[in-house]
Amino acid sequence: MNSMMVTLLWNATKETLYMVGVSVVIAELLGLPIGVLLVVTDKDQILENTILNKILSFIVNIGRSIPFIILMVAIIPFTRWVVGTSIGTSAAIVPLIVAAIPFVARVVESSLKEVDPGVIEAAEAMGASPWQIIYKVLLPEALPGLVLGFTLTAVNLVGYSAMAGTIGGGGLGDLAIRYGYQRFRGDVMFYTVIILVLMVQLIQMLGDWVAKRVAHK
Amino acid sequence: MIILKDLHKTYAGERVVHALRGIDLQIPAGKIFGIIGQSGAGKSTLIRCINGLEKPDQGEVIFNGINISQLSPKELRKTRKKIGMIFQHFNLLSSRTVFDNVAFPLEIAGMTKEKIQHKVRELLELVGLGDKEKAYPHQLSGGQKQRVGIARALANEPQLLLCDEATSALDPETTTSILQLLRRINEEMGLTIVLITHEMPVIQEICDDVAVIEDGKIKEYGPVIDVFTKPQASATKRLLGGSIESQIPAELLQQINGQTDKERIFAKLSFVGSSAHEPIISSLLKNYDVTVNILFGKIDQMKSVPFGMLLVEMRGEAQRLNEALLFIREHDVEMEVFMNE
Numbered sequence: 276m277n278s279m280m281v282t283l284l285w286n287a288t289k290e291t292l293y294m295v296g297v298s299v300v301i302a303e304l305l306g307l308p309i310g311v312l313l314v315v316t317d318k319d320q321i322l323e324n325t326i327l328n329k330i331l332s333f334i335v336n337i338g339r340s341i342p343f344i345i346l347m348v349a350i351i352p353f354t355r356w357v358v359g360t361s362i363g364t365s366a367a368i369v370p371l372i373v374a375a376i377p378f379v380a381r382v383v384e385s386s387l388k389e390v391d392p393g394v395i396e397a398a399e400a401m402g403a404s405p406w407q408i409i410y411k412v413l414l415p416e417a418l419p420g421l422v423l424g425f426t427l428t429a430v431n432l433v434g435y436s437a438m439a440g441t442i443g444g445g446g447l448g449d450l451a452i453r454y455g456y457q458r459f460r461g462d463v464m465f466y467t468v469i470i471l472v473l474m475v476q477l478i479q480m481l482g483d484w485v486a487k488r489v490a491h492k
Numbered sequence: 493m494i495i496l497k498d499l500h501k502t503y504a505g506e507r508v509v510h511a512l513r514g515i516d517l518q519i520p521a522g523k524i525f526g527i528i529g530q531s532g533a534g535k536s537t538l539i540r541c542i543n544g545l546e547k548p549d550q551g552e553v554i555f556n557g558i559n560i561s562q563l564s565p566k567e568l569r570k571t572r573k574k575i576g577m578i579f580q581h582f583n584l585l586s587s588r589t590v591f592d593n594v595a596f597p598l599e600i601a602g603m604t605k606e607k608i609q610h611k612v613r614e615l616l617e618l619v620g621l622g623d624k625e626k627a628y629p630h631q632l633s634g635g636q637k638q639r640v641g642i643a644r645a646l647a648n649e650p651q652l653l654l655c656d657e658a659t660s661a662l663d664p665e666t667t668t669s670i671l672q673l674l675r676r677i678n679e680e681m682g683l684t685i686v687l688i689t690h691e692m693p694v695i696q697e698i699c700d701d702v703a704v705i706e707d708g709k710i711k712e713y714g715p716v717i718d719v720f721t722k723p724q725a726s727a728t729k730r731l732l733g734g735s736i737e738s739q740i741p742a743e744l745l746q747q748i749n750g751q752t753d754k755e756r757i758f759a760k761l762s763f764v765g766s767s768a769h770e771p772i773i774s775s776l777l778k779n780y781d782v783t784v785n786i787l788f789g790k791i792d793q794m795k796s797v798p799f800g801m802l803l804v805e806m807r808g809e810a811q812r813l814n815e816a817l818l819f820i821r822e823h824d825v826e827m828e829v830f831m832n833e
Binding site: 391393394396397398399400401402403404407411412415416418489491492 | 543545568572573575579583585596597599600628630
């Protein structure tokens with residue numbers, strides 16, 4: 276492996292980490308409240324509101340049903356409006372976030388639904404307000420699941436980020452396509468795949484470890 | 493303290509369930525009030541109406557003069573802080589330590605850190621878990637979990653404690669220790685306790701008053717000793733079934749039947765309270781020259797009131813037998829003499 280290839284791989288790895296890192300954090304911040312809303316407005320929940328719940332659910336489903344590669348191109352005007360350009364690594368972050376928000380919302384929703392309804396009832400019986408139930412009961416009780424959901428989102432975004440090359444986003448996936456596929460560089464393809472596999476393994480291991488640390492069951 | 497007026501509650505759904513069909517009940521302050529019924533009788537819905545976890549379709553719940561069903565959400569939360577509740581499955585927060593679980597209602601009430609520290613320690617001492625404050629719920633036994641539940645329920649110094657099948661998930665020994673703790677709290681703090689259960693022994697062990705619920709209606713209520721020794725409603729009799737006033741075995745009754753004559757009688761004697769302490773049988777033997785043969789008997793205790801039932805065969809001269817029966821009646825013993833059919 277020559278130094279040029281090392282540089283190529285290293286830069287691509289940094290780009291992938293940057294895209295995934297920034298987008299997972301922002302998507303989580305924006306998706307979490309939506310997931311919480313999906314749960315608390317559901318039937319028989321603390322802030323039951325069937326209409327809001329249906330609308331939210333509908334929007335989330337739309338987001339989930341558009342293939343990422345199409346979403347990325349379709350929202351180019353929005354991307355340009357947000358980051359000023361539609362090309363490059365930073366521009367790739369916008370569609371990654373947009374695609375991950377509904378995913379995060381659903382993952383958060385399913386984690387929160389795992390919380391024992393009896394515990395919520397107990398909190399209500401003690402006079403807790405809906406807001407107190409959300410941040411003192413729902414979120415802490417669901418924390419292990421939320422951590423695993425965060426991990427799942429990060430792993431998914433590693434996959435999505437491979438498509439960022441379409442809009443010049445760079446990263447490992449883009450490198451694998453341009454060098455490994457289009458220029459018949461089997462070695463580049465091989466190394467990128469190795470790095471991607473290692474990256475996903477590491478993210479998953481870290482996620483599992485943290486989830487275990489915060490679980491008291 | 494609590495007045496329930498004509499409560500109705502129906503759950504719509506594929507199968508419509510009439511959980512409550514007109515409940516009228518008054519629960520006095522300072523007592524341990526038991527509501528017993530089989531599963532599906534509506535007791536769970538009933539206890540949840542008291543702290544507004546369930547809203548009745550019709551009727552009123554008055555707690556210390558406050559109409560629970562008419563409170564705004566904010567007022568309801570304020571009132572709930574004065575009503576503690578414990579649950580069959582404890583419902584502790586698994587993410588919090590024992591200390592933090594007990595601290596939870598105090599945080600909700602906005603108490604300062606130092607005060608919480610002090611109060612939680614005091615509560616954990618009270619329930620006998622002073623050494624477990626750093627443990628997580630999953631490290632505790634069922635009985636210990638319920639003790640945490642009790643400490644948590646008492647944190648805001650409630651006037652009323654609701655117990656939702658609080659001992660149904662516990663083994664008999666642990667049940668006894670939890671019931672003793674509840675009784676102690678009732679006596680020392682003057683706290684009113686309302687408990688629902690399907691277990692006769694729970695009522696028998698700690699309740700002052702009992703209400704029997706079936707099909708969403710109260711069939712009978714009053715002091716435990718009265719309701720259980722002289723059950724009126726068929727629902728009560730069914731619940732009592734094999735437990736306290738256990739029916740005399742049918743075989744025995746068949747044997748007795750037809751054997752009564754002037755010098756030989758069979759009688760069922762029921763003792764309650766002080767009369768259970770008196771040596772009535774030995775007095776009979778000494779003073780009336782009759783022989784007494786005990787065919788069947790059961791002696792038990794309800795809260796602190798002893799009671800018992802004996803099936804006896806008495807033989808002697810007709811005159812002496814009559815005098816003996818009179819003597820028994822004078823001693824506040826309920827007697828049922830078996831006659832020839």
